[in-house]
Amino acid sequence: MAAPSPALIKWLTRFLSDLTEDGPVTRFELLHKIEGESADRLEVWQHSQEKSREPEELAQEVQDAAERDMGSRTTGQPQRYVVCVYRADSAQHESQHAFQLRPPLHFAKRGEDSEPPTEKGIVAHFMRHDENVHRLFVSSGEALIGRLATEVERERSARVKAEELNWSMFEKYQGLLDREQQRRVEEAKELMKARRVDELMGVVTALLPILATRFLGGQQPALALQPGVTNALPAPETIDPKDAAVRHFFSRLSETEISSVLGCLASSNQIALAELHRAFAEANPTAADVMARHLAVRKFLKGLTERELTAIFASLSDSNRSLLIALYAEYRKLEEEEQSRKPEILRS
Numbered sequence: 001m002a003a004p005s006p007a008l009i010k011w012l013t014r015f016l017s018d019l020t021e022d023g024p025v026t027r028f029e030l031l032h033k034i035e036g037e038s039a040d041r042l043e044v045w046q047h048s049q050e051k052s053r054e055p056e057e058l059a060q061e062v063q064d065a066a067e068r069d070m071g072s073r074t075t076g077q078p079q080r081y082v083v084c085v086y087r088a089d090s091a092q093h094e095s096q097h098a099f100q101l102r103p104p105l106h107f108a109k110r111g112e113d114s115e116p117p118t119e120k121g122i123v124a125h126f127m128r129h130d131e132n133v134h135r136l137f138v139s140s141g142e143a144l145i146g147r148l149a150t151e152v153e154r155e156r157s158a159r160v161k162a163e164e165l166n167w168s169m170f171e172k173y174q175g176l177l178d179r180e181q182q183r184r185v186e187e188a189k190e191l192m193k194a195r196r197v198d199e200l201m202g203v204v205t206a207l208l209p210i211l212a213t214r215f216l217g218g219q220q221p222a223l224a225l226q227p228g229v230t231n232a233l234p235a236p237e238t239i240d241p242k243d244a245a246v247r248h249f250f251s252r253l254s255e256t257e258i259s260s261v262l263g264c265l266a267s268s269n270q271i272a273l274a275e276l277h278r279a280f281a282e283a284n285p286t287a288a289d290v291m292a293r294h295l296a297v298r299k300f301l302k303g304l305t306e307r308e309l310t311a312i313f314a315s316l317s318d319s320n321r322s323l324l325i326a327l328y329a330e331y332r333k334l335e336e337e338e339q340s341r342k343p344e345i346l347r348s
Contacts, residue, residue, distance in 0.1 A: 003063070004056075004060055005060065008062065008097060009055050012028075016052070021086070022090070026046065026087060029043070029044050029083070029093070030065055030081060038083060081100070083096065092240045146222060153164070250277055250280055252323065255321065276297060280293060
């Protein structure tokens with residue numbers, strides 16, 4: 001048998017000579033400690049003050065009992081032993097000293113268990129197995145949840161980008177629809193304006209023979225036949241009928257009508273109308289002057305807007321309004337004839 005360790009002898013010496021208020025040491029117990037389970041009691045040594053024992057002797061007995069137990073085991077693994085000391089009748093040990101014994105090399109037979117499993121060992125094994133399986137499931141679940149969260153975030157960002165792109169395309173498409181609707185409205189306005197002009201020209205064309213017969217049919221304007229001014233004007237047969245009709249129209253306008261007409265025109269058209277009135281007030285019977293006046297009248301009529309034409313007709317009396325319609329038809333006819341004589345590429 002091997003000798004006990006000095007630490008065990010020192011520990012036994014201290015407690016064999018120790019005496020406290022709780023009483024003297026009454027016994028020593030040797031336990032075989034199994035990892036994860038309760039210990040197995042191997043030996044018990046009673047102690048009394050009358051029969052005192054030597055620490056070396058008691059330590060050798062403890063060493064021998066531990067080695068005998070180790071020899072009965074076939075595991076070949078180091079064994080752990082614990083010596084506990086008790087005082088009086090206490091069921092709880094006061095102190096303990098642990099030590100290990102390493103058995104010599106031992107080869108177990110093939111297929112033979114080194115130590116049969118106990119019920120507590122099996123339960124502990126399955127508990128550890130369940131704990132490891134649970135930990136594995138938790139870790140795999142966390143990895144799966146993290147991957148799914150990443151996928152969801154990527155899909156969410158892609159959906160947000162798609163919605164933003166769809167909304168921007170919808171806004172652009174709505175803007176195109178609005179512009180198309182506005183263009184259609186403008187085209188409809190232009191079409192209605194052209195239709196009203198055509199209807200007005202139809203009325204003027206229907207009334208043109210009557211007005212021409214009434215105002216121009218074989219009669220000279222009163223301005224050309226006034227007494228006392230025959231020397232200032234050329235002969236009646238040299239006067240242009242349209243020029244005389246315009247002079248007659250200006251002479252029939254009252255100051256109130258002139259003010260109303262000027263008030264409903266733009267500044268540029270007011271200047272053009274004043275120039276026309278001044279040109280027709282002068283007695284310039286030459287063909288060049290007459291042509292210049294006709295061009296000025298046609299330019300003035302082209303520059304009028306629909307609102308200005310409506311305001312001009314509303315500012316005139318019934319007779320002057322009929323005379324203006326006749327003049328407008330005459331100059332319209334002249335414009336159409338000139339346009340028909342021009343090449344197609346130069347037509348306005």
